[in-house]
Amino acid sequence: MLRRARATRGYLVAGVAIGVALALLTVGQGRVLADTIAGFFDAAPGLDYLTPVPGTREWPALAPALLALAGIFAAKAGLNWLNTLMSHRAAAAVKSQLRRDIVAARLADPLADRTSTAGLVNLTTVGLDALDGFYSKYLPQLALACTVPLIVGAAIALADLQAALIIVLTLPLIPVFMALVGWTTEARTKKRWRTQQRLARHFADLVAGLPTLQVFGRARAQAIGLTKTEDASRAETMGTLRVSFLSAFVLELLATLSVAVIAVTVGFRVVYGDLELGTALFVLILAPEVYLPVRQVGVHYHDAADGMAAADQAFAVIDAAGPSGPAGPAPAPEASEASEQAGPVLRARGLGHTYPGADGPAVTGVDLTVGRGEFVVLTGPSGGGKTTVLNALMGFLRPSAGALTLPARRRIAFVGQDPGMVNGTIADNLRLADADADATALADALARAGAAGMDPERPVGDDGEGLSAGERRRVATARALLRIDAGADVLLLDEPTAGLDADAEAALLRSLRGTGVTVVVVSHRPAVLAEADRVVTIGAAS
Numbered sequence: 001m002l003r004r005a006r007a008t009r010g011y012l013v014a015g016v017a018i019g020v021a022l023a024l025l026t027v028g029q030g031r032v033l034a035d036t037i038a039g040f041f042d043a044a045p046g047l048d049y050l051t052p053v054p055g056t057r058e059w060p061a062l063a064p065a066l067l068a069l070a071g072i073f074a075a076k077a078g079l080n081w082l083n084t085l086m087s088h089r090a091a092a093a094v095k096s097q098l099r100r101d102i103v104a105a106r107l108a109d110p111l112a113d114r115t116s117t118a119g120l121v122n123l124t125t126v127g128l129d130a131l132d133g134f135y136s137k138y139l140p141q142l143a144l145a146c147t148v149p150l151i152v153g154a155a156i157a158l159a160d161l162q163a164a165l166i167i168v169l170t171l172p173l174i175p176v177f178m179a180l181v182g183w184t185t186e187a188r189t190k191k192r193w194r195t196q197q198r199l200a201r202h203f204a205d206l207v208a209g210l211p212t213l214q215v216f217g218r219a220r221a222q223a224i225g226l227t228k229t230e231d232a233s234r235a236e237t238m239g240t241l242r243v244s245f246l247s248a249f250v251l252e253l254l255a256t257l258s259v260a261v262i263a264v265t266v267g268f269r270v271v272y273g274d275l276e277l278g279t280a281l282f283v284l285i286l287a288p289e290v291y292l293p294v295r296q297v298g299v300h301y302h303d304a305a306d307g308m309a310a311a312d313q314a315f316a317v318i319d320a321a322g323p324s325g326p327a328g329p330a331p332a333p334e335a336s337e338a339s340e341q342a343g344p345v346l347r348a349r350g351l352g353h354t355y356p357g358a359d360g361p362a363v364t365g366v367d368l369t370v371g372r373g374e375f376v377v378l379t380g381p382s383g384g385g386k387t388t389v390l391n392a393l394m395g396f397l398r399p400s401a402g403a404l405t406l407p408a409r410r411r412i413a414f415v416g417q418d419p420g421m422v423n424g425t426i427a428d429n430l431r432l433a434d435a436d437a438d439a440t441a442l443a444d445a446l447a448r449a450g451a452a453g454m455d456p457e458r459p460v461g462d463d464g465e466g467l468s469a470g471e472r473r474r475v476a477t478a479r480a481l482l483r484i485d486a487g488a489d490v491l492l493l494d495e496p497t498a499g500l501d502a503d504a505e506a507a508l509l510r511s512l513r514g515t516g517v518t519v520v521v522v523s524h525r526p527a528v529l530a531e532a533d534r535v536v537t538i539g540a541a542s
Contacts, residue, residue, distance in 0.1 A: 127310030384539020
């Protein structure tokens with residue numbers, strides 16, 4: 001977090017400064033209380049400490065001490081308020097930065113990260129919101145644990161070296177037990193986070209596939225699997241809470257026993273006259289303050305564990321795209337208008353790509369040059385790398401080998417195998433290509449895409465719910481044609497005629513030919529191959 005989130009560094013420096021100020025105020029508070037209480041007994045020399053003389057101290061004489069304590073309490077309250085304010089602002093800044101970085105990484109290289117949509121939504125919402133506990137509780141307490149014990153312990157050492165020696169011997173026990181508990185907590189929290197992610201993905205898959213499950217009468221049976229996943233999530237949550245409560249008890253008990261040892265030794269020394277009452281009270285008032293910040297770090301670690309687990313996954317998503325995008329040679333910059341008119345629109349030389357974790361390359365040694373206005377079809381065996389080549393031409397990935405010359409993204413219209421849709425109407429999805437398109441333009445685009453009878457006002461659910469696979473491709477193709485009408489001059493399509501009948505396929509091919517722009521299509525259908533100016537085989541026969 002210190003390396004990846006800039007707001008964390010600034011807040012931690014401020015937190016240490018606030019911790020130093022709070023420690024000094026705590027020492028001052030202990031001195032004022034000890035001197036004031038001891039003064040009741042010191043006002044009557046010769047009497048036993050347990051027998052104060054009534055009336056030896058009147059309220060006016062206590063006014064300076066009360067004013068000093070009021071000022072110290074007010075200053076500590078103000079510093080705690082400032083610390084809380086800064087922690088919430090730091091949390092908001094870091095969450096905002098991580099969410100922007102996640103979205104930027106996903107857009108820079110959509111194919112690098114394998115996190116599902118449901119998992120990504122859960123990560124960027126509930127997951128990163130858990131960082132509030134890290135910044136509002138754990139990190140402030142960590143800053144206090146680094147400053148308060150040192151300053152307060154030094155003050156105790158100056159007053160009574162024997163009590164300070166006991167603190168030096170017992171204080172390290174708390175981090176030791178805290179580390180033992182922390183390892184268990186970290187493992188349980190990561191397991192619970194994985195279970196929660198699995199529940200989110202399971203529920204999202206059920207919602208997306210509910211119409212199909214209803215058709216085949218399997219919707220009710222899925223409730224059993226969902227219940228099992230939910231029960232597992234509940235069990236992991238309760239197990240994490242159980243560890244949290246037990247660890248808090250262990251740390252409280254250890255700190256209490258340590259303070260008790262100091263209190264017993266100091267008490268006997270006061271009784272036998274080896275220690276002044278004022279010094280003894282000063283040590284007893286400050287001793288719990290030495291253990292409290294360290295003990296609270298262990299308690300608040302559980303508040304930070306969920307947020308840190310989510311942050312680790314967020315960094316994994318961001319790192320999937322690399323520090324400046326995915327690895328490999330970058331596409332050439334956009335050429336000048338004159339060179340664009342003269343040279344090829346798309347060019348690949350020795351293109352090859354290997355996906356992370358794959359046993360071998362998805363595609364190798366592809367040479368491709370597409371001129372202006374050409375209709376080129378990429379074909380080949382299934383799994384031969386046709387979609388990988390198209391994704392490279394689109395700029396969705398940077399190849400592991402070879403070089404690319406690509407036009408600017410604004411000049412490209414794209415239709416993928418699984419076209420994205422937004423919640424709204426067909427018209428809303430078409431206007432993603434051209435926000436100013438009127439009803440006539442929408443109807444014309446649908447007709448050219450082989451969907452002349454489709455109603456532009458027909459509702460569309462999330463992820464294209466309500467449309468068949470063929471209808472989604474037609475809408476996406478119509479959207480690409482609108483983008484061509486709006487000024488794009490390169491059209492990339494992945495199996496655009498799959499699911500279409502012969503008449504609709506012929507109408508679509510005529511429309512693609514009629515655009516006059518550069519077209520690259522991935523297909524193996526005979527009608528598309530027959531329409532091509534050139535066919536390039538990708539895969540085993542390339």
